Amino acid sequence: MYCVKKIKDDLFWVGGSDRRLALFENAYPIPRGISYNSYVLLDEKTVLFDTVDRAITGQFIENVEAVLDGRNLDYIVVNHMEPDHCATLGEIVRRYPDVKVVCNAKTVPIINQFYEFSVDSRAIVIKEGDTLNTGKHTFTFYLAPMVHWPEVMVTYDMTDKILFSADAFGTFGAMNGNLFADEVNFERDWLDDARRYYSNIVGKYGPSVQTLLKKVTPLDIQILCPLHGPVWRSDICWYVEKYQTWSSYAPEEQAVMIAYGSIYGNTENAANILASRLAEHGVRNIAMYDVSVTHPSVIISEAFRCSHLVFASATYNGGVFSSMEHLLLDMKSHNVQNRTVALMENGSWGVLAGKKMTEIISEMKNMTILDNMITIKSSVKEDQLADITAMADAIAQTL
Template sequence: MRITDDILYVGVNDHNIDLFEGQYIVPNGMAYNSYVINDEKIAVMDTVDAAFGDEWLKNIADVLNGATPDYLIIQHMEPDHSANIQKFLEVYPNIKVVGNAKTFTMIGNFFRDLKLADENKLEVKNKDTLTLGKHELTFVFAPMVHWPEVMVTYDSKDKVLFSADGFGKFGALDAEEDWDCEARRYYVGIVGKYGAQVQNLLKVAATLDIQTICPLHGPVLTENLEHYIGQYNTWSSYGTESEGVMIAYTSVYGNTKKAVELLAEKLKEKGCPKVVVTDLAREDMAEAVEDAFRYGKIVLASTTYNGDVFPFMKTFIEHLTERNYQNKTIGLIENGSWASMAGKVMTGMFEKSKNITWLETSVKIMSSMDEQNKADIEKMAEELM
């Protein structure tokens, strides 16, 4: 695939993977992107997952048509992007690996028997440039987006930002699916903790004339870039992307579920633009976490369990707080047949979260709903509007 006259795509699609990073369901696979900049000096941008080394090397050989690369630029050392560094050097032993100091430390840690000679290394610092001929590359460090060695690369000739894991998404390139949904799930799950660092990178990006974004996962972005950048700004500032209410619940015998269903019904009657109801025991946890960040208002409904909160709810809240969940409004529905503790536990789990607004109305069920619970649910729905 040709991206510009001189930039070519040499990545691969993975339809064999079941869980990305050992935890995220990827029904439409993954893309591991790599690019070649063909100039007086030839640069290859990143490698791919270990299982696809031969396919990747063939892709490179096909587009180079007998030419030899001069540089292998490593923007990110996660193995789905760096696994073939040693294999690449076996085929092209005279190239220079381009990275920063942390990159080379990680190369030593991942490849114990690879001894990179000085002539095979080009260590760059933040804002350093590399001229390939017509193309001048500027390296911009992006620490903790989402590893400490990450850097992105800007090509001033074709106005291309090679964005590392930024602007990536789940799904292979031959899968037709909505970018926002799978990019949001990818961002929240993998990068979501590091909003401040993403904001810093976006400030740098705002100073550049970017016409194309080439991420390490997902499609090359060439149109409507303000939308994608705007989404990243919302996600990384922990803003509200969509108006509506998410209700996340756990229920053992169905009584908490009945309360949730009543609340959802009341919200819809009052014209709530979107009501998302999620059974945390049965639905994909990553999807649930994504929705919790997407909407500005959330209701947590859980039974008390062993003097604590139900395990799936605890896991859900842990996913939120470890990703710096903030700037949200939260309501609580708790159920305890003899000693309600779920509300207290859930509240305590957010004690370090920033800018959390708690609804004045909460609902405390003792085994099953009574008339007071129904009245409180009506009141909660009103407060959420």
Template sequence: MFPLPNGVAYNSYLINDEKTALLDTVDAAISAEYLENITHALNGRQLDYLVINHMEPDHCANIEEILRRYPSVKVIGNPKTFQFFRQYYTMDMSDNYIEVKEGQEICLGSHTLRFYMAPMVHWPEVMVTYETSKGILFSADAFGAFGAISGNIFADELEYDSYFLDEARRYYTNIVGRYGNQVQALFKKLSGLEINMICGLHGHLWRGDMIPYIMDKYDKWSKYLPEKKGVVLAYGSMYGNTENAVNALAVKLAQRGIKDIRVYDVSKTHPSYIISDIFKYSHVVFAAPTYNMNLYFPMDSLIRELAVLNISNRKVSLIGNHTWASAALKNMTEMISNMKNMEIVGTPIDIKSSLREDREGELDNLADAIYESMDD
């Protein structure tokens, strides 16, 4: 569903104590290497527990094979975990599973695992596991990111901001973005715990200064608050006329001193990148032509997906284009006004085929309105 030019990591954790415990498995794409790693890490020992924090196939593809190899393993989940297991897989594991409740603990020797339910972060069965002796949170998809790991497994061991943050944001906003309230509820639930390390199911591990760093990002993303001022201009264009108006507006914004202007062609860039930047910045301009008496469909689906993800608190400006009948601007206005706390900035412009010089003043007015609203 998502382009992964930098790859993605599927994380699974093994605790070697008096009892052994595996926390989640991985995607089918890497089963062979994964099972080899488990055999190596167990070094001849039996596997006592398999904790399923998240029953999505990118983390569950190897449960059946683990059960075949370690038939006495106890599988830990909640009632929904097992319901989903039965929907995806055919193996009967009724003799293997232990259903746990909120706050229940399992002792492995010197480590103790405590379970907290985290519904809809990102599926209804999700739970997180807190290891009490070291303060390690196994956070399921929360605090995950796109981007494969290259040697360094901790986020503090590399230039996270330059190389990985964009992919962490693209992961969160597109995959968990809709469930901001549930992420906030989980934060509240965990607020009393001492957390020294966060181990998610995708991407780097968090410890030290990087814990408040990623918590701050997650807090903004899950409250739908922009990280910084800036304008994302997303456009669709048939013959370059809408594109031309957007480029002219982008330059006018820059001339007024606005920084961080991002221009995207919705026909060329995968929506996940545009959505991620719209979560990042304070302002957005949508510009698209009428197509078949409707809004040009890639723009239509971009705005619909933003609504599904519950994006709110953004300042939005609109440009439509049409030759004989106008629908794009009307549709965009309707869709934006149905979203929460989205303020329309400036007077929307409805271009007729191409932006003539005598209408450049409208573009200047729009640039002024966006500039003035940057300080609010």
């Protein structure tokens, strides 16, 4: 049975959620599931905005057919061709053979890469600023390359002031009946997933996001319709400001995150002592993560949030503890920058973790590495407590 949600009298959400999927893109844990958003407009011409992942094909088709209620589908707007939003495109074309595919020039070859049907005969290829009139509604298109694929675009409904924003402003998390962000406690229950989604999926492409924001922030946006997560109809500026912060790589908060890679608990002990010293300085809400049990996507999200990062690692195979090395290389590939960093290293012999961590972090942009790196040989000794206190002093002074 279909399950649709009305956004406006002529605009409907026809997407669905997947709570069984363990890893989004087979990479990122999603314990709260994921939603795939798609929208149908009933104007003089009917319009479908994007499709969904193959996992919810049955639900999606029932939803589309219920909203169309026997009408033909005139247009499908393809804002983003990634399979979680285009896997059912072929099914839609098969069911509605006269449908026109509205996309840009970079989208056409990607459609041909995924599908056997010929898109060329049915494509309406748009350029930046082109418009499409469907009766009451007129749409303008803005190209958004590398947010986060090269073919991405967003669609603005000039009539009802609605932005269909592709993967921008999306978030992990399944929909639980409430479609709109103002129907949930977004800051409490969704913001962490929104930040983790942005930092890991889009975060590498901050300059491209900034370019898109310059295009769309002057628009009068009354409703924001992303391809994942809640639809926004109030407090849109608050969420856009988050994107301004994240995409400029400015820390969201003056806060400290400590990530440690410990084999037998001695490096963890040093990290715990540092956290306690920071707390004595009045530093609040310190975040601590064991890199062996915490997925890198969570720590990368925290690196986008926090101004100060501490990495404590055992030496392993003559280098950085493997889970820590994976994290740091992942941070580098996601373009983390503009942070203050403190380092702690450990090793029973040939202590090299600090040197190797410094090399990786130095390849990131505008990372200030504090001078007083702490070196532990096997376990923390009494005479090293002063060094840990000095590190806490240095971090507190720069907060």
